[in-house]
Amino acid sequence: MQRVRPFSLLIKPVSADCNLRCRYCFYLDHLDFYPGKKHRMTDETLEAIIRTYLSVPLHEHIFLWQGGEPTLMGLEFFERVAELQDRYSPPGGRVSNGLQTNATLLTDELARHLKAHEYLVGVSIDGPPEIHDEHRLSTPGRATHEQVIAGLETLRKHGVECNVLCVVTQANAPHGKEVYRYLKSLGFDFHQYIPCVEFDPAGALADFAVGGEAWGQFLSDVFEEWRKSDTRRVSVRQFDSIVNKLVLGRPTLCPMDTNCCQYFVVEFSGDVYPCDFFVRSELSLGNVRSHAWVEMLAEPKYVEFGARKPRWHSDCQRCDYLELCAGDCLKHRGPPGSAPETKSVLCDGWKAFYSHSLPTFRSLAKEIERELRTV
Structure with a gap:
């Protein structure tokens, strides 16, 4: 069959x-x-x-x-x-x-x-x-x-x-390093971080939600803690998906897919x-x-x-990180009813995070590729 x-x-x-x-x-x-x-x-x-x-x-x-x-x-x-x-x-x-x-x-x-x-x-x-x-x-x-x-x-x-x-959310976004260390202290080796993106009745970002800049800083702070000694010990789902995309050409997270x-x-x-x-x-x-x-x-x-999903904002087509971001999740592209061409409210945060972290991810991907060739 x-x-x-x-x-x-x-x-x-x-x-x-x-x-x-x-x-x-x-x-x-x-x-x-x-x-x-x-x-x-x-x-x-x-x-x-x-x-x-x-x-x-x-x-x-x-x-x-x-x-x-x-x-x-x-x-x-x-x-x-x-x-x-x-x-x-x-x-x-x-x-x-x-x-x-x-x-x-x-x-x-x-x-x-x-x-x-x-x-x-x-x-x-x-x-x-x-x-x-x-x-x-x-x-x-x-x-x-x-x-x-x-x-x-x-x-x-x-x-x-x-x-x-x-x-x-806005509550833990300023404390990325502290949150990562705490979850690690609880014995978790697999972490998933989900941005809270919700809108109020007027269509503005809800007061408890995380904005683009705060999201990018949170991910960067987690990344800094992770890369010290945990790149092969702790799985962070976003980071795994980036490496998988760089090594195998496909992400493991749907927001990063097309x-x-x-x-x-x-x-x-x-x-x-x-x-x-x-x-x-x-x-x-x-x-x-x-x-x-x-x-x-x-x-x-x-x-x-x-x-x-690939009906993203026109700016995305010229973005250096499109192959990793794919315009972000449709849910993040504005309040309900927004056109898919609307830019993600997290766009600036993703850009800041990728600018900060991508050299390390590329090095890690090359290291993994070398290991795969010797298997």
Whole structure:
């Protein structure tokens, strides 16, 4: 059977439901997208997702469980995931699972299950307590850092592989070196830094969001700490993607690619969308219970969405860093409704960061290329 272009699934079994109320969460503006106060994926929908996805001839099937807070589904849900994946996985098939969590609801039983089924768990931490707790609050508005660390310790106790996701806002952007050192002190060898780019109703950058200059300085500060002794010890996702592009000609992060058709988002209802930042009714591609994956891959709305990525600002065509930036994420190109030709609000920051760091990345890439030639 002929293989199709690889794609992964980002699955939201509770939609945007969460036990926290982080001040910067972009889902807060989408809580009314699906009616009702509680959203939970049914067993019928879960089985349809797993059965149909595992029937697609891919080298690897990647399930990414996200929210909201996916652990609201409880242990039984993830036990059912394992049961269905075992049932429908083709002979010799390779299945991997990732879970992104705020880590405040983790139990020993769930951690044991995640370990047994080789989940890679991403834990959301924005830095030391005084930074993390500025925005990442519980529903009653209380600090959460202590709970997160307790959840992390539960994962570590059971040997679950973990990485860290840090959202960069105006609160932690001035403290890049401190944040990097802190996350490293927690034992994280895999870091992902996500710029918080949100807009207010008037279309201006939200007061908690990170601006271009601050983003560039944050990345440069992290880079300076990283390059001291960690270039082969700590994986920073943005840095890995740059090196991968320089060595192999392709990035590993979708904002650095020239096409946005990298994965599908599956809501609790089974509705499918092209990107987690673009869960909008006009971009609905179908539902897993009624549409085949190959059909949605060819859906004109999906193809057109991906083709918007290289419709960047005219200045980008003359930019020295276009091959690495690719115009940046569509979400960063202005408030909702902006044309894809709008310049990213992070443009100046990316330029400053690349100007500062690219010589080191090029040297590292050449070093890796030499090593590959000797293998």
